[in-house]
Amino acid sequence: MAGHAARLLRSLVVPVLLLAAWEGISLAGWVTPIILPAPTAVAARWWAYLAPLEAFDPAAGPWWRWALSGELPHDVLTSLMRIAVGFLIGGGLALPLGLLMGARPRVYELLNPLVQVLRPIPPIAYIPLAILWFGLGDPPAFFLISLGAFFPVLMNTIAGVRAVDAIYLRAARNLGAGQWTLFWRVMIPAAMPYILTGIRVGVGVAFIVVIVAEMIAVNTGLGYRILEAREYFWSDKVIAGMITIGLCGLGIDLGMSRLTGRLLRWHRGVEG
Amino acid sequence: MSAPAILARGVRKVFTAGGREVVALDGIDLEVAPGELVCLLGPSGCGKSTLLNAIAGFSLPTGGELTALGKPVTGPGPDRAMVFQEYALFPWMTVERNVAFGLEVAGAAPARIAEVVEGLLRKLGLTEFRDRYPKDLSGGMRQRVAIARVLAIDSPMLLMDEPFGALDALTRRSLQDELLRIWSELKKTIVFVTHGIEESIYLADRVVVMTYRPGTVKRIVPITLPRPRDPSSGEFNALKREITALVMEEQARHQADEVHATAD
Numbered sequence: 001m002a003g004h005a006a007r008l009l010r011s012l013v014v015p016v017l018l019l020a021a022w023e024g025i026s027l028a029g030w031v032t033p034i035i036l037p038a039p040t041a042v043a044a045r046w047w048a049y050l051a052p053l054e055a056f057d058p059a060a061g062p063w064w065r066w067a068l069s070g071e072l073p074h075d076v077l078t079s080l081m082r083i084a085v086g087f088l089i090g091g092g093l094a095l096p097l098g099l100l101m102g103a104r105p106r107v108y109e110l111l112n113p114l115v116q117v118l119r120p121i122p123p124i125a126y127i128p129l130a131i132l133w134f135g136l137g138d139p140p141a142f143f144l145i146s147l148g149a150f151f152p153v154l155m156n157t158i159a160g161v162r163a164v165d166a167i168y169l170r171a172a173r174n175l176g177a178g179q180w181t182l183f184w185r186v187m188i189p190a191a192m193p194y195i196l197t198g199i200r201v202g203v204g205v206a207f208i209v210v211i212v213a214e215m216i217a218v219n220t221g222l223g224y225r226i227l228e229a230r231e232y233f234w235s236d237k238v239i240a241g242m243i244t245i246g247l248c249g250l251g252i253d254l255g256m257s258r259l260t261g262r263l264l265r266w267h268r269g270v271e272g
Numbered sequence: 273m274s275a276p277a278i279l280a281r282g283v284r285k286v287f288t289a290g291g292r293e294v295v296a297l298d299g300i301d302l303e304v305a306p307g308e309l310v311c312l313l314g315p316s317g318c319g320k321s322t323l324l325n326a327i328a329g330f331s332l333p334t335g336g337e338l339t340a341l342g343k344p345v346t347g348p349g350p351d352r353a354m355v356f357q358e359y360a361l362f363p364w365m366t367v368e369r370n371v372a373f374g375l376e377v378a379g380a381a382p383a384r385i386a387e388v389v390e391g392l393l394r395k396l397g398l399t400e401f402r403d404r405y406p407k408d409l410s411g412g413m414r415q416r417v418a419i420a421r422v423l424a425i426d427s428p429m430l431l432m433d434e435p436f437g438a439l440d441a442l443t444r445r446s447l448q449d450e451l452l453r454i455w456s457e458l459k460k461t462i463v464f465v466t467h468g469i470e471e472s473i474y475l476a477d478r479v480v481v482m483t484y485r486p487g488t489v490k491r492i493v494p495i496t497l498p499r500p501r502d503p504s505s506g507e508f509n510a511l512k513r514e515i516t517a518l519v520m521e522e523q524a525r526h527q528a529d530e531v532h533a534t535a536d
Contacts, residue, residue, distance in 0.1 A: 173348045174330075174348045174350070175374035175422070175425060176349065176425065177377045178377075190364065192364065265405065267364075268407050
């Protein structure tokens with residue numbers, strides 16, 4: 001128990017020192033708040049950004065709706081919704097295609113050259129086309145996010161299916177499994193470690209792309225908010241937004257990691 | 273049940289490896305009676321696993337005639353259940369799910385599946401391990417699960433490809449005894465591939481000694497010792513001496529071939 005507390009304390013040393021130095025620099029007035037606002041100012045701004053704009057009124061609705069009525073919760077939910085929609089489209093297309101390409105060499109031969117050419121193009125390079133094709137608003141954002149999620153899921157799914165040990169297929173066929181059972185009950189679970197890696201990477205890319213897409217095409221969400229704050233020289237709000245983005249990213253990654261751990265209980269060498 | 277469980281007539285198998293043709297099996301004539309326990313014995317490269325895979329239908333012969341239970345072998349099927357040396361358990365399924373797999377695939381009723389699985393878990397001493405995943409089991413336990421998994425589909429025939437080869441000597445002996453117990457209880461036909469001379473004499477009704485490349489039947493040695501057999505007995509050791517001499521001739525050819533291949 002004492003060891004645990006000591007470890008926790010040690011892990012806080014560097015962040016606390018850095019914050020103290022940062023606060024000291026700001027208090028000394030060496031840099032203008034526009035270049036680098038004080039951490040206390042960022043914290044105050046973050047709280048203002050998070051807090052509801054109006055006083056609680058029981059007549060207007062339940063308390064949790066009030067609690068989430070601030071600008072930040074709204075931005076977070078908007079961005080997460082875009083990630084979810086974009087990821088479901090991109091991952092939803094990539095998964096069956098990857099399974100097919102992994103399981104059928106013919107399909108692989110047919111599509112792999114195209115995939116190899118398109119894959120290295122960063123989704124961000126599609127921004128001009130996305131705006132030309134879909135205009136402004138959510139559709140180009142969904143397009144870019146799904147594109148970002150598509151390739152990691154696709155490539156990992158293909159690799160996963162191709163890496164399925166033939167002995168499992170033999171054993172299943174020997175026990176009387178038909179093509180359909182082989183596919184659903186052997187190939188997909190056997191490829192699951194790879195598929196989940198692809199999903200994790202895909203969600204990560206979707207998270208990067210959503211911020212960029214919101215800076216370009218829409219006027220809501222975390223990406224838009226920090227760009228808007230810059231126009232007003234609200235550096236404290238920019239940093240508050242960045243911290244929020246970081247926390248969301250951390251939350252998503254932790255969630256994915258727990259999901260992976262749960263789904264791969266059977267697997268060797270899964271990190272907790 | 274006068275039809276043989278397995279009937280091979282002039283079975284031949286040719287592989288093409290690196291542009292060269294390798295005759296793995298040639299002129300195999302073998303008849304296995306229903307309920308018989310036959311061991312295929314020989315050094316590596318003698319085609320014993322190839323013959324087993326041909327019977328299983330994973331890799332069909334290129335010539336000759338091969339029937340199982342009176343029907344020509346055209347592909348794998350649950351009437352010829354295979355136990356692999358590498359266990360080949362599905363690592364994403366618990367012990368219980370692994371054992372249930374064959375019955376689920378066959379569309380058996382859930383109540384029936386539960387009953388059969390329960391019985392097999394008990395029979396093989398796996399009840400406490402039912403919710404474990406294969407990665408958490410020892411090699412011996414995994415092979416028990418693999419045996420339970422094929423017994424679940426109640427195949428009349430078990431094909432076993434060096435199933436105990438990776439186990440330590442004590443675990444191997446206890447699984448051999450377990451297999452004999454199951455075999456005498458369930459009257460399965462078993463074809464058991466091994467390179468263990470003692471193992472083959474301990475288990476088999478007949479030991480089929482195979483030649484090294486091309487794989488042919490060198491000699492079929494009937495083992496008439498009553499079970500349980502005592503590996504330290506005189507008769508056992510006489511058989512061991514006889515069979516060892518046969519196998520070592522082939523092992524010598526195998527080694528000469530390897531030396532030759534290195535010299536190339």
